[in-house]
Amino acid sequence: MTEHSFIPFLDFDLELCDRRFYYGVLFTIAIILFTIVSVVVNGPGDYLVFPFILSIVCATMSWENRGHRRCILDSSNRQYSFYENGHLTYCGAFNNIYIRLKEQKYGVGSVYYYVVFNGYHVHEQKITSYTTNRKRLRSLARKLAASLDLNYFDSRIYSKDHIVRHPRPQAIVSASASSKDVASTPV
DSSP states (O other), rough: OOOOTTSSSSEEEEOOOHHHHHHHHHHHHHHHHHHHHHHHOOSSSSSSSHHHHHHHHHHHHHHHOOOEEEEEEEETTTTEEEEETTTEEEEEGGGGGEEEEEEEEETTEEEEEEEEEEEHHHHHOOOOOOOOOOHHHHHHHHHHHHHHOOOEEEESSSSOOOOOOOOHHHHHHHHHHHHHHHHHHHO
């Protein structure tokens, strides 16, 4: 811990769940129960096709989002591993994952903010609920990114609030190469 005294987590295991799976299962069961009750009470009618199609749509939504996802952050090696259903899908460097503040506009100017965990070969996971308090949520997201030693990006594309702790290796090489070219050119 003395080597990484500023990082409180050396290994962090993040379980990613998709609520659409649970919503799909719940709605499928509710529609099937509603259909059974309506058939028992009213008898079979002409409108059985609609609940049948709706239950198929909900069951499909559940099936598509059934996977158990897990992301392990290894701060000592600055690597992350992403698993789907227990199988390693991708292993990459910390420069490929980030915490981001996102905004979503509703109605006539109501703007709500939320924080997501996302990255390369990682399914976006909403970490917080919606709120209108941008300043507080930005502070929370920056603290979370700092404690996990991840990059932080603000809701706006061009922002002075972005914090890049792990730049791309090609960006570092090209920046150092361009500074050598500038230094070697005669004035």
